[in-house]
Amino acid sequence: METVQNYTIRPFQADDQAFLSTMLYQAIFVPEGSQPPPPNVVELPELSKYVCNFGHQPGDLAYIVVDNATQQLIGATWLRLFSGDHKGYGYVDDSTPELSIAIDPQHRGRGIGHALLTALLTAAQKSYRAVSLNVWVENPALRLYQRLGFETVTANGPEMTMIKRFSD
Numbered sequence: 503m504e505t506v507q508n509y510t511i512r513p514f515q516a517d518d519q520a521f522l523s524t525m526l527y528q529a530i531f532v533p534e535g536s537q538p539p540p541p542n543v544v545e546l547p548e549l550s551k552y553v554c555n556f557g558h559q560p561g562d563l564a565y566i567v568v569d570n571a572t573q574q575l576i577g578a579t580w581l582r583l584f585s586g587d588h589k590g591y592g593y594v595d596d597s598t599p600e601l602s603i604a605i606d607p608q609h610r611g612r613g614i615g616h617a618l619l620t621a622l623l624t625a626a627q628k629s630y631r632a633v634s635l636n637v638w639v640e641n642p643a644l645r646l647y648q649r650l651g652f653e654t655v656t657a658n659g660p661e662m663t664m665i666k667r668f669s670d
């Protein structure tokens with residue numbers, strides 16, 4: 503079985519933009535029994551705003567996972583700030599960036615997501631007091647967030663907003 507040692511976690515580069523859109527699609531939770539949305543769903547404004555022109559908005563921060571054997575990009579996590587007029591799904595306030603994450607399905611369950619999130623959170627705490635996210639209650643990713651210290655701040659039907667505080 504492969505371990506996290508077979509992967510490299512590195513900061514986002516300008517030519518990762520298209521890959522980030524691919525990962526945005528992978529990050530969409532599809533409840534059991536539902537059809538996945540079409541790939542171009544990520545072009546909708548409420549989704550594309552998570553990745554468009556990434557790296558050019560103040561506070562953008564992202565890490566990418568590379569499979570050492572193939573040099574393929576297989577995962578990403580990123581943070582972006584949203585303002586009151588353009589709130590994201592996990593919006594808390596204008597100074598708390600929202601976290602997104604996805605690992606390619608073939609590489610899930612090997613500890614990569616945990617290592618990737620740890621890298622992002624370590625970097626994020628130098629710039630932010632907290633980060634937030636939106637997650638479906640039935641998404642197994644919820645357990646990963648709880649293990650890393652995310653707490654629920656609001657629950658809204660099948661979805662919830664969680665926050666990881668770095669300082670009081």
Ligand SMILES: CC(C)(COP(=O)(O)OP(=O)(O)OC[C@H]1O[C@@H](n2cnc3c(N)ncnc32)[C@H](O)[C@@H]1OP(=O)(O)O)[C@@H](O)C(=O)NCCC(=O)NCCS
Nearest residue numbers: 529603604605610611612613614615616637642643645646
């Ligand atoms: C969530 C995700 C990034 C975790 O990455 P990973 O490399 O699979 O995670 P790790 O191996 O480090 O940790 C395993 C944990 O990930 C979560 N997980 C495992 N498979 C998952 C899946 N198919 N979907 C969502 N989360 C999953 C669980 O919390 C699991 O812990 P558990 O075994 O105690 O339940 C990855 O599974 C994924 O891309 N899922 C689909 C996209 C997604 O749901 N993104 C989050 C949206 S809020």
